[in-house]
Amino acid sequence: MARVRVTVYTMTACPYCAAAKKLLRSRGVPFEEVNLDEHPERWAECEARSGRETVPQIFWGEKHLGGCDDLSALEKSGELKRMAAELAKG
Numbered sequence: 209m210a211r212v213r214v215t216v217y218t219m220t221a222c223p224y225c226a227a228a229k230k231l232l233r234s235r236g237v238p239f240e241e242v243n244l245d246e247h248p249e250r251w252a253e254c255e256a257r258s259g260r261e262t263v264p265q266i267f268w269g270e271k272h273l274g275g276c277d278d279l280s281a282l283e284k285s286g287e288l289k290r291m292a293a294e295l296a297k298g
Contacts, residue, residue: 212295214239217254217265220246224276225264231279232266235292 214232216239218225232239242250244263258265258272266273268291273279282288 211298212269214269214295215242215267216240217242217244217250217258217263219244219263222263228264228266228276228279231276231283231288235283235288237292237295 214237216225216228216232218229218241220243229239229241242254244251244254254263254265255261257267258274260275262275264275266275266279273282279288282291
């Protein structure tokens with residue numbers, strides 16, 4: 209079974225991006241950060257995958273989790289903890 213890859217599209221001065229990354233780190237979730245300030249050519253990719261024009265946009269494998277509020281809701285419900293535990297199992 210292939211390991212799930214978590215991808216977070218961000219921008220440098222975005223407080224919601226910082227909060228989402230902090231939450232993922234607190235759960236021990238490794239992720240690839242795509243900073244759209246540093247890689248503006250990847251905006252189209254982010255928008256095509258998410259259907260949104262805002263950051264952060266968080267993907268758990270190919271599943272779009274949404275933005276910071278969505279991730280926070282997963283944390284509040286306990287779902288993020290479960291997902292992180294599954295990811296840690298490999």
